[in-house]
Amino acid sequence: MRRMVCLALLTAVMVGACSRSTPDQQAVNDAAEALGGSDRIQAVKTIVIEGEGTLGNLGQDVRPDATGQTFTVTGYRRAIDPAGGRARTELTRSPNFQYFAGQMPQTIVQGVDGEVGYNVAANGTATRTLNAAAGDRRAEIYHHPITSVRAALDPGATLTNPRTENGQSLVDVRTAGGVTFTLAVDSGTMLPARVMSALDNTNLGDVVVETTFADYQDVDGLQLPGRLTTTTDGVTTADIRVTRQTVDAEAGDLAAPAAAASAAPMAGPPPATVAVEELAPLVWLLAGQSHHSVLVEFEDHLTLIEAPQNDTRALAVIAKAKELRPDKPLTQLVVSHHHFDHSGGVRAAVSEGLTVIAHENAADYLEAAGKRPHTAMPDALAKAQRPVNVEAVDGERMLMDKTMTVNLYAIEGNPHADTLLMAHFPRERLLVVADVYTPGAAVAPYAPNLLENVRKRNLRVDRIVPLHGKVVPFSELVKVVPVAATN
Numbered sequence: 293m294r295r296m297v298c299l300a301l302l303t304a305v306m307v308g309a310c311s312r313s314t315p316d317q318q319a320v321n322d323a324a325e326a327l328g329g330s331d332r333i334q335a336v337k338t339i340v341i342e343g344e345g346t347l348g349n350l351g352q353d354v355r356p357d358a359t360g361q362t363f364t365v366t367g368y369r370r371a372i373d374p375a376g377g378r379a380r381t382e383l384t385r386s387p388n389f390q391y392f393a394g395q396m397p398q399t400i401v402q403g404v405d406g407e408v409g410y411n412v413a414a415n416g417t418a419t420r421t422l423n424a425a426a427g428d429r430r431a432e433i434y435h436h437p438i439t440s441v442r443a444a445l446d447p448g449a450t451l452t453n454p455r456t457e458n459g460q461s462l463v464d465v466r467t468a469g470g471v472t473f474t475l476a477v478d479s480g481t482m483l484p485a486r487v488m489s490a491l492d493n494t495n496l497g498d499v500v501v502e503t504t505f506a507d508y509q510d511v512d513g514l515q516l517p518g519r520l521t522t523t524t525d526g527v528t529t530a531d532i533r534v535t536r537q538t539v540d541a542e543a544g545d546l547a548a549p550a551a552a553a554s555a556a557p558m559a560g561p562p563p564a565t566v567a568v569e570e571l572a573p574l575v576w577l578l579a580g581q582s583h584h585s586v587l588v589e590f591e592d593h594l595t596l597i598e599a600p601q602n603d604t605r606a607l608a609v610i611a612k613a614k615e616l617r618p619d620k621p622l623t624q625l626v627v628s629h630h631h632f633d634h635s636g637g638v639r640a641a642v643s644e645g646l647t648v649i650a651h652e653n654a655a656d657y658l659e660a661a662g663k664r665p666h667t668a669m670p671d672a673l674a675k676a677q678r679p680v681n682v683e684a685v686d687g688e689r690m691l692m693d694k695t696m697t698v699n700l701y702a703i704e705g706n707p708h709a710d711t712l713l714m715a716h717f718p719r720e721r722l723l724v725v726a727d728v729y730t731p732g733a734a735v736a737p738y739a740p741n742l743l744e745n746v747r748k749r750n751l752r753v754d755r756i757v758p759l760h761g762k763v764v765p766f767s768e769l770v771k772v773v774p775v776a777a778t779n
């Protein structure tokens with residue numbers, strides 16, 4: 293379309309007017325000029341951004357709507373090679389809250405090189421990410437004024453839907469490589485104000501990831517933002533203040549590490565394995581690679597505790613439950629807490645017709661999550677189109693019939709989450725918990741509160757069934773709680 297307009301205009305006016313012939317192109321051209329000129333932008337080979345700031349804790353805060361937990365970021369360094377479709381980010385993050393992995397700073401190294409997304413562990417081992425994560429990182433390359441405008445200037449790009457909103461000119465861009473984003477240009481300064489990408493989130497479905505640019509400064513004749521703030525579905529996930537940035541300086545090796553580059557592409561999570569262990573008559577641990585579930589048999593139905601991670605995991609667990617007890621319907625799912633890794637399979641459970649039982653502080657979120665659109669990457673529930681039914685637990689709830697009793701209790705006052713339920717089996721003296729105690733973990737910051745909750749309710753427990761790690765005697769929990777905390 294753009295070219296046709298240009299050809300028509302060429303006969304009558306000078307070439308310069310051609311590029312200003314449509315509003316979509318004009319927003320891009322204005323932005324290019326404000327940033328330092330299209331020639332200068334197109335000549336950029338690398339950008340290196342150093343800084344500090346904060347990261348959010350999306351999906352892992354104490355409540356679904358809480359945003360108080362952040363990580364302080366130091367040593368932030370992001371190198372981008374726009375022409376090569378490569379970017380690499382290194383940072384060190386320290387939790388400003390009581391974190392399950394302890395308070396020690398963690399260094400994160402991750403990148404993308406064309407189709408290959410990769411992470412580099414602390415010991416230097418590189419692994420390839422899922423294709424979806426690589427796609428997110430390819431999209432993120434354009435979350436910068438230079439890369440987004442550079443891509444929009446490319447004759448192979450498609451610009452559509454020019455519009456004005458709140459003093460900004462917006463245009464949808466499809467890059468020559470097929471990545472889509474929306475560029476918003478400030479109508480006053482003509483500088484890019486933000487870039488938005490429509491992406492998929494396992495728990496939230498369709499989300500907009502948006503990066504806002506502020507505090508522009510001159511760097512070698514280019515205007516570059518001194519602050520980049522990213523939100524996911526409206527929640528701040530990164531806020532970086534630039535301390536130093538360079539254009540075309542030494543960017544380091546941005547090629548994917550060999551171990552990641554040579555690994556096979558992964559269209560989805562690896563297949564889920566479910567290891568069955570009978571914990572007591574009518575109670576089974578359905579153990580996973582990292583996240584477990586528990587199956588409970590009642591007189592006329594089955595109840596599942598936990599549908600973690602994603603469709604792949606949850607559907608494998610549900611299939612195993614049906615295989616173990618094919619003659620009884622699986623009707624209920626108990627959710628330990630709202631955290632994304634523990635609730636990522638709730639939609640899959642709903643797609644299988646299960647009623648969801650959750651802490652009252654998690655109920656609204658889970659119900660809303662069950663209704664959200666997942667058009668970018670349709671999941672099992674998007675395909676099944678079943679209604680979500682969530683039952684909220686206020687303090688405690690007893691699941692009981694002639695053959696089985698399971699008592700669900702809210703874990704009160706635990707800094708890990710305000711949405712936690714524990715499941716106590718009074719006859720079997722089992723206690724099922726997630727995250728608040730993981731046997732063998734280096735630190736156990738939430739264990740004192742768990743012990744307090746168990747004692748407050750006078751629960752008799754012989755074995756703890758953690759949804760991470762191994763089943764252990766109750767005495768193991770007592771051992772990791774400092775004596776002072778129990779007084």
Ligand SMILES: [Zn+2]
Nearest residue numbers: 629631708727
């Ligand atoms: Zn958690």
